[in-house]
Amino acid sequence: MTSAPTAATRPLATVEQDPRWARIVARDRNADGQFWYSVLTTGVYCRPSCPSRRCNPANVTLHATLAEARATGCRPCRRCHPDEVAAHPVHPAIATACRLIETAEETPTLDEIATAVGLSAYHFHRLFKAATGITPKAYADAHRADRLRRDIGKSRTVTDAIQAAGYGSSNRFYDDATNPLGMTPSRYRAGGIRENLRVATGASALGTVLVATSDKGIAAILIGDDADALRRDLRNRFPKAQLIDGDADHARRIATVIAFVEAPQIGLDLPLDIRGTAFQQCVWQALRAIPPGSTANYTAIAQRIGAPRAVRAVAGACAANPLAVAVPCHRVIRTDGALSGYAWGTERKRSLLDRENGASRPPRPTTR
Numbered sequence: 001m002t003s004a005p006t007a008a009t010r011p012l013a014t015v016e017q018d019p020r021w022a023r024i025v026a027r028d029r030n031a032d033g034q035f036w037y038s039v040l041t042t043g044v045y046c047r048p049s050c051p052s053r054r055c056n057p058a059n060v061t062l063h064a065t066l067a068e069a070r071a072t073g074c075r076p077c078r079r080c081h082p083d084e085v086a087a088h089p090v091h092p093a094i095a096t097a098c099r100l101i102e103t104a105e106e107t108p109t110l111d112e113i114a115t116a117v118g119l120s121a122y123h124f125h126r127l128f129k130a131a132t133g134i135t136p137k138a139y140a141d142a143h144r145a146d147r148l149r150r151d152i153g154k155s156r157t158v159t160d161a162i163q164a165a166g167y168g169s170s171n172r173f174y175d176d177a178t179n180p181l182g183m184t185p186s187r188y189r190a191g192g193i194r195e196n197l198r199v200a201t202g203a204s205a206l207g208t209v210l211v212a213t214s215d216k217g218i219a220a221i222l223i224g225d226d227a228d229a230l231r232r233d234l235r236n237r238f239p240k241a242q243l244i245d246g247d248a249d250h251a252r253r254i255a256t257v258i259a260f261v262e263a264p265q266i267g268l269d270l271p272l273d274i275r276g277t278a279f280q281q282c283v284w285q286a287l288r289a290i291p292p293g294s295t296a297n298y299t300a301i302a303q304r305i306g307a308p309r310a311v312r313a314v315a316g317a318c319a320a321n322p323l324a325v326a327v328p329c330h331r332v333i334r335t336d337g338a339l340s341g342y343a344w345g346t347e348r349k350r351s352l353l354d355r356e357n358g359a360s361r362p363p364r365p366t367t368r
Contacts, residue, residue, distance in 0.1 A: 046077040051080065198250045204261050207224055213246070218323065288328065292356040331356075
């Protein structure tokens with residue numbers, strides 16, 4: 001871990017003459033997310049709008065990224081919560097781009113979208129990923145897949161559904177190695193009746209854990225008190241799939257998942273089969289960007305994905321999450337710091353946050 005630079009190695013004029021210092025002095029909220037700063041004497045790092053008493057510029061180091069600020073070894077400020085996911089307002093061009101992608105008959109190219117919002121392709125790509133957590137292509141792919149899943153059962157033919165979703169031709173869809181349906185379109189159209197999900201349960205400190213995997217990866221991680229109830233929940237989520245008992249390889253996976261459930265900070269090095277609408281996928285991607293030990297509120301997540309008015313929809317996406325802990329909806333709390341609801345029980349949410357913080361009490365919220 002690197003130490004923060006000393007005042008001796010960073011002349012006073014360097015910080016005071018940097019235009020970012022004026023934004024810190026002004027506590028400019030519009031600068032949040034554009035840069036961070038650490039303070040040598042207090043050992044904390046902050047975002048530009050931090051309401052704390054103004055610090056001596058001789059003790060300040062400016063950082064272009066949150067990772068740089070963390071690498072100093074300083075701790076996050078408890079007043080401005082610099083680890084908050086939505087530290088900066090969403091650029092209006094991002095909302096325009098999302099609507100353009102969603103309403104286009106065929107997925108527009110990066111250059112076409114950038115031109116439409118008046119930005120260079122390079123700057124737009126960086127801005128979009130910073131605001132949503134995914135690239136424009138990933139957003140377009142998720143939305144296109146959502147349209148296909150929604151309309152394939154209503155269209156006259158599979159080919160009509162593929163073309164209406166924006167793939168242009170069925171050849172383009174079949175050539176895509178990352179088939180979003182997880183099976184052939186005709187099989188999906190029939191309700192996925194021949195899809196197999198390997199299922200197994202195991203015991204953890206948080207209760208019974210059910211893990212279901214498809215050919216693409218882990219499709220569900222459910223936590224509860226009763227294995228039969230969890231299996232019914234899985235059936236409700238995947239009504240047409242055939243549930244089969246897991247084999248030895250699946251048993252090894254569930255052992256890995258249970259270890260991860262009990263200690264989320266270790267990470268989960270297993271493929272996930274994340275299924276959801278384009279909106280849900282954006283929300284879940286934003287949740288996965290929240291580091292262990294940190295939290296964000298529903299409003300912050302809505303701002304992060306470019307839909308600041310969709311706070312209730314964000315809460316709905318959290319409730320629909322089928323991958324407990326792997327998609328960490330337990331890290332989303334209310335604006336007042338209360339834990340609020342959790343699909344697998346508020347006490348489990350409290351326990352998960354306690355484990356990530358190494359504490360025996362609920363963690364301090366990291367968002368306002």
